[in-house]
Amino acid sequence: MTTRRNFVRGLAGASIALPVMREDAFGQLFKANAIAGDRSAAALAEEEPYWSQIQRAFDIDRTMINLNNGGCSPAPTHVLEQMIRDTHFVNELPVENMWRTLEPRMESTRRDLARDFGVDPEEIAVVRNATEANEIVIFGMNLKAGDEVISTNQNYPRMTTSWQQRVRRDGIVFKEISFKVPPPSDAYLVDQFRKAITPRTKVIEVTHITNLTGQIMPVRDIVRMARPLGIEVLVDGAHAFNHFPFKRDDLECDYYGVSLHKWTLAPIGSGFLYVRKAKIPEIWSLQGSDDSLKDNIRKFEQIGTHPQPIYNAVSTALAFSRGIGADKKIARLRFLRDRWANRLLAASDRVKVLTPLGPDKSGAICLFNVEGLDQGKLGGWLSSKYHIVTTPMAHPEFSGIRITPNVYTTLDEIDTFSDAVLKAIKTGIA
Ligand SMILES: Cc1ncc(COP(=O)(O)O)c(C=O)c1O
Known part of the structure; x- marks a missing residue:
């Protein structure tokens, strides 16, 4: 039987730095966990008493039935509360409370994200959304006229418009392959990419879960096919992180962009970019950064004054997700x-x-x-x-x-x- 103390200890153990929050913030999760007992994830999926506790962790408007959680998701109430508390605190004395007190704590958010993605914290940049994460890579890669980039015609439009801007500005070539929905197999999907490769192909961009049909793409197979050919693979993971369980090593990718206001249930305006350590010096930051930061992941975070409480509340959202469990x-x-x-x-x-x-x-x-x-x-x-x-x-x-x-x-x-x-x-x- 799960006790309240064990449950809270379990959360603390799961997190290198447990975010600051009142113990009662875990109340709904604790009740849910007590109901869950030792039942498997599959058995629990149909267990309404468990999920009704999770539902109560959100203050949402039930006069509308929201079946568009792909755009962005509400955050659980205690996640939002932390952000609001910190925002009040910042507002009392911004230069002191934001820059000196709260900003250094982003290192805890970085560590928590790195732990859940299975990477080194020095490979995680905390950014505003998947658009920013992916565009850092799209605009930061050294590509010259004639170099080819392959993506699909089911790519997220904002990523496609970014590549197309590089076509107009730098003369690169952007190719969009098509694939059937639903596709017959993973091998078919890998083959669609393979068929478009030429000696000039430098980059493949693949969406981990497409926003149109929710197809999970065979990212690792695509990376394994591309890497021996010297082709970089950017993975748009906007929808995947905290949607279903996986780590970087399941994908083997070098670049991965996420929106945390989707499946991580973090406040709106949060995301992360993963860049494999060896690749960091090769990617220019979107906003100018000092040369001393060349091989430092923080060069991608030089955006000027920004609402730090949003980023810090990500740790609380991660603790909530861990409290449920990815499976x-x-x-x-x-x-x-x-x-x-x-x-x-x-x-x-x-x-x-x-x-x-x-x-x-x-x-x-x-x-x-x-x-x-x-x-x-x-x-x-x-x-x-x-x-x-x-x-x-x-x-x-x-x-x-x-x-x-x-x-x-x-x-x-x-x-x-x-x-x-x-x-x-x-x-x-x-
Ligand atoms: C596949 C995909 N990539 C990127 C994005 C951009 O996300 P954001 O607007 O949070 O930057 C979205 C948004 O829905 C998406 O579905």
């Missing part, structure tokens, strides 16, 4: 996904799911469409009639509605969504 979290997210997707698939052959369901090719993010319905209009109808937030997606090769629950999503919310779609299929959305 329990992904088991629940896949359970929620399967609950609505399998129900819609069973009810109508007009429903198509473009995300591979199953244990390891996707997580919470899942794209479906209904034959004969305009997907954009269906999204609008779900919002106006049922107050359900979804994400209609239009790609030149496919379209659909992206559904993304989170750990605070209730079964009732999932079922209300499924009921509404089934009604649309039966009686239309006019």
Whole structure:
């Protein structure tokens, strides 16, 4: 039986530097953990008494059903509270409280992130989001006219526009490969990249989980194929970190960018960039940095005055995620996904799911469409009639509605969504 003391000690042991917070901040997690007992992650995925405790850790507006947690996610209340407390503290005497007291504590956040990603803290830059992380690498790599970069036509648009700016400015070549949704196999995906490689290829950019269908890409296979050819691989991990369990060594990559306001449940405006130590001197910082920082990961953090409380609250968010456990979290997210997707698939052959369901090719993010319905209009109808937030997606090769629950999503919310779609299929959305 888990005792409160054991549980809190377990959290402290899991973290090199336990963030400062009141013990009652762990209250909901403690109650959930006591309910969990020794049950497996799979068994617990369907255990509502456990997840209802997790749901209570969030103060969110339940008058809307939020099934777009891919954009960004609410933070648990005690994470937000830490940020607000620190913001008040900063405001009392900014130059002293922010620069002298809070900024040095970012080293704890760096250590906590490094521990969870399985790397050295000297390889982690704390940044504002995945856009900043990825753009540091995109604009910081030494590339010359004619050098080729390969990505996909399902790349996140902001990353693509950054590469395209380098095309206009530096004369590099940016190639976008296409792949089927869902893809037939990992080997097929690796092959799509391989076929586009030429002697001039210098970089591959791959999204760890695509934002369109939630496909988990075979990152390690792509890195293993590219590295012997001298090709760098940038991994856009915006959606992957803390969504499902993995470490850097499972990917073997050299560059990895993350948004922490998605699956880490940290305050909005937080992310990290991982750069393998040996590669740090080769990447220019996006904002100018002193030459003495050439091989120091902190050269990527020289952004001027910024809201430090956001970064420091990341440690509290990491402690919350560890309190649930990565295996329990992904088991629940896949359970929620399967609950609505399998129900819609069973009810109508007009429903198509473009995300591979199953244990390891996707997580919470899942794209479906209904034959004969305009997907954009269906999204609008779900919002106006049922107050359900979804994400209609239009790609030149496919379209659909992206559904993304989170750990605070209730079964009732999932079922209300499924009921509404089934009604649309039966009686239309006019
Ligand atoms: C795959 C992917 N990469 C990058 C980003 C950019 O994230 P942010 O806006 O937090 O920088 C997103 C945002 O949704 C994304 O889905």
